[in-house]
Amino acid sequence: MLTRVIKCGAQIPFELKFGKLIVTDTGTLRNMLRQFSKDFVLNNDIHFYINLIWIYMFALEVKNLSKSFGNLKAVDNASFEVPEGSIFGLIGRNGAGKTTTIRMMMNIYMPDSGEVVLRGATMGQEFKDHVGYLPEERGLYKKMKVMETLLYFAELKGKTGKEIVERAEDYLERFELLDRKTSKIEDLSKGNQQKIQFITTILHDPDFIILDEPFSGLDPINTNLLKNIIIEKKTEGKVIIFSTHLMDFAERMCDYIAMIDEGKIILNGSLKDIKSKYGQRNVSLTHEGDISFLNSQPFIEKIEDFGNSTGIRVKEASQTQDLLKLLIDHNVKIKKFDANDISLYEIFLELAGSEEEHHKELSHV
């Protein structure tokens, strides 16, 4: 796949700006190139070349990362790409290697081998200024005041001044905490402390937002708040990367995913592509009535009951029609029959196995 797009002047009709251009497939890219070369020919004038900017399809590329702790291989040759402007999910069980991968992406851990490439260049410490990071285990200085805390974390990202103060006040107002700006963190409720933590993550307006198990320990109100922030940041063209063991949630939010199991990336790519690839022989069925007769059908490979729905896999893609006919013939009341649909959880089970203890860890609401 073509990753490096073009070297161009910033004032060409596209109004290309670093980090704002969203190119998710080669088709769009080709069109853009064609348009650009046309303009380039038409307006072959020196003043169009103002800045030289490298534009990449991928904001981040993780290349062959490995990390061991003593005898434990936490991450084993992991590679995946995070496209610009996307929500990217790193999915796996607890202990699969998600946090270690993220810490290497954040330059908190140094990889034993491999590298992380940020828009074409090997990533260094400077990346930290462009990223807002919410670790799974998070905390604040309890004795510090709210506003002091916000300004301190912004300063650590290299942002100071009036603009940051104003932005901090805006966020506090939006999260209904403006009247608490001189309170000490320890005097806030746990939920409000979490809100402050969100603000510290995004106050410096980062291009990348990395969230490690972001919903662990959040109350429903803050879960919603964080979801809204993620969506808002996506519309602003930011890259959002999060790790989670909640398959259902990843399925609803992510454009791209990478699945990690025992330190190895077992699957990665666009969610749409993955689902269509794995879903061809799958049917998601919501019904009323007995369907146990399906067990004796030779063309059925597997039936799995997920409570609200049942996942059925046939042996060949064309047999989904036979399945539908059979259900109607047996007077099963069909509420939903979704061919070519497979949940992320099912894909995960197929790839990573389904031992009992793993079942418990994985949530598939």
Place this chain on the structure above:
Amino acid sequence: MFNQKTFAVMKRELREKLLSKTFLLMTFLIPVFMFGGLALQTFVMSYSGNGDTFLSIVSETPKITNELQKEFSDKPFVKKGKFVISYLTMNKETFKKFLNQSRQDLISEKLTAVIYVPESALKDKKVEYYSKNPNNNSLFEKIRGSINTALIDVYFGNKYFSSDDIRFAREGVDFNSFRVSKQKEIEKEGYGNMVVSFLLTFLLYFSLLFLGTMMMRSVVAEKTNRIVEVLLSSVSSNELMSGKIIGTAITGLVQMAIWLLPLVAVVSTSWFALPEKFTISMNGWQILYFLLNFLIGLVTFLGLFASVGAIFDNDQDAQSGLWPVMLLIMIPFFIAISLVSNPGSPIGKITSLIPFFSLMVMPARMSLVDVSLLEILGSLFINLATMILIFMFAGKIYRVGILRTGKKPSWSEVVKWLKYKY
């Protein structure tokens, strides 16, 4: 190493430490405690209780009794009525009976002590002391001189010496010390330098311990608060550690400078006329050296304390894991203190050029004797090199340690951390 991020961390540390109530309290209370402690010790040593002291001094011969009476009656503590002394003359047999009779009074402390001065004391100066509290050093100090004088007077009084001869014989030898050094003229030496040496050593010891523990606590707190990973998403572990150490070191330096102000005032101005006995022969350079040495020592030990904090994830474990660092502070401290009694000892000379020891021993030595410039520069170099090495070593342990929680690591694991690529 020092950039805008380190600066931001440093500023926060300063705000938290320098402007805290604890800092103000400690800065002003430590000297109070220190002098208070000294004063208390002196008071306890010399305090003889609320009640007066009642003594029975029994001599074997009337001659001794008379001399003792003559000698004691001049003493202020007898004149003021603090000491009530009865003088008796008895032979050994009668004294035994007398002692038996007095037993009840001694136990009930109506009588503080019975002192028996046998005739043989004129040969061996051995007297007997009977009391409920037989090791009353402050009382011994008070009466020893008088008894000695009385015995000497009786002894020589039989031998036709003039009173001047006797006075001479009674005197002990008094050392008038003079300091000989290359640059200066020969100066009369007083107790001042000993006091300064003791004070400097104590301040150094206390400050390293206090600030180091503070540093360790703050690292442990960042770990237990889970704030450290958030911080590491913005700064590198080196920037974080440097910022914290520099912030704390500045706090310490300010504190030390405040403590040294009186000394600077005494040395550099003539506002305080010290009695000759307490002359301090220090100059500005020595104080400057002391501050520089302190700063180097502080940074070295803060690095060590920070790495101990990073290894453990609660205060209790950290305290118990602190012993190797504590040894590095305690042993030099005791050596430095003992230098007061023999500043020229070879142990002092050697340890003042050994890493960690030098930090405390060298300033103590310098305030007592003249140390050659070469030795001073040598110790400065050794300390700087130690500091840099410790910084690198602590940086590694810190980097691995701060993200680890859970099981308490063993020392062998910590050694392995040094080889980790983090």
